[in-house]
Amino acid sequence: MLSAFLGNNMTNYNVILSVPPNPYFTPLVVPKQDVNEVLWLGAIFDPVRKHYYIPHNLPNRNLLFKWVARGRSQKNALKINLLPTTVKPAALRWYLETDDWKALSREVRAAKGDRCEFCGGAGRDQPSQCSEVYTIDDQSKIVTLSELVSVCRACYICLHIDQADGRGIWHAQVNHLAYVNNISREMANQQAQDAIFEWNMRSECEWALDLDHLAEYGLQDRVKKTGLIL
Numbered sequence: 160m161l162s163a164f165l166g167n168n169m170t171n172y173n174v175i176l177s178v179p180p181n182p183y184f185t186p187l188v189v190p191k192q193d194v195n196e197v198l199w200l201g202a203i204f205d206p207v208r209k210h211y212y213i214p215h216n217l218p219n220r221n222l223l224f225k226w227v228a229r230g231r232s233q234k235n236a237l238k239i240n241l242l243p244t245t246v247k248p249a250a251l252r253w254y255l256e257t258d259d260w261k262a263l264s265r266e267v268r269a270a271k272g273d274r275c276e277f278c279g280g281a282g283r284d285q286p287s288q289c290s291e292v293y294t295i296d297d298q299s300k301i302v303t304l305s306e307l308v309s310v311c312r313a314c315y316i317c318l319h320i321d322q323a324d325g326r327g328i329w330h331a332q333v334n335h336l337a338y339v340n341n342i343s344r345e346m347a348n349q350q351a352q353d354a355i356f357e358w359n360m361r362s363e364c365e366w367a368l369d370l371d372h373l374a375e376y377g378l379q380d381r382v383k384k385t386g387l388i389l
């Protein structure tokens with residue numbers, strides 16, 4: 160699949176180049192031996208934050224993608240994660256008391272240095288928020304909370320790409336997904352379409368919810384019980 164994709168190189172290379180500049184702060188992680196190369200490719204050093212970043216208007220910004228501070232391996236790339244609509248309430252925050260949710264959110268974000276763990280974004284323009292990631296077992300019909308992540312707004316909507324639909328930001332979000340995962344826009348759009356299709360199918364079924372992961376944060380006994388929870 161990958162070789163087939165790379166084999167069609169000219170078309171897809173052009174698609175990657177067509178990804179518009181990310182409007183957000185895009186920091187890089189640059190080993191000493193690569194400093195001259197990233198500067199030559201157009202990266203700029205920020206003396207306040209003390210690291211290199213990609214200028215917003217750089218035309219060949221894709222050449223710097225391999226240094227983008229993702230903080231996660233490509234294996235754990237930003238993956239769309241849509242909770243079936245039949246799981247209600249849909250957000251973890253509604254299963255916890257407000258103070259518990261706020262403390263949990265702070266802990267998750269602080270563990271990642273208040274950065275987005277997918278694109279590396281941080282700061283006023285790209286504040287991080289806590290989001291949940293679920294494993295969805297189609298056989299047992301159990302949705303399991305598997306991870307809590309620190310994400311910026313743009314990556315959050317990529318995780319929940321259904322929120323981009325109908326709000327005029329679908330293309331921008333697909334571009335962001337392509338940018339963060341360093342894939343073509345065409346491939347990102349296909350992933351998003353596939354996720355929406357799967358989500359619609361799953362939303363026709365009833366699901367049980369497993370929140371045992373909260374034990375890692377000492378909150379297993381603080382969950383408000385609903386009919387869905389195991």
Ligand SMILES: [Zn+2]
Binds near residue numbers: 280312313314
């Ligand atoms: Zn992000």
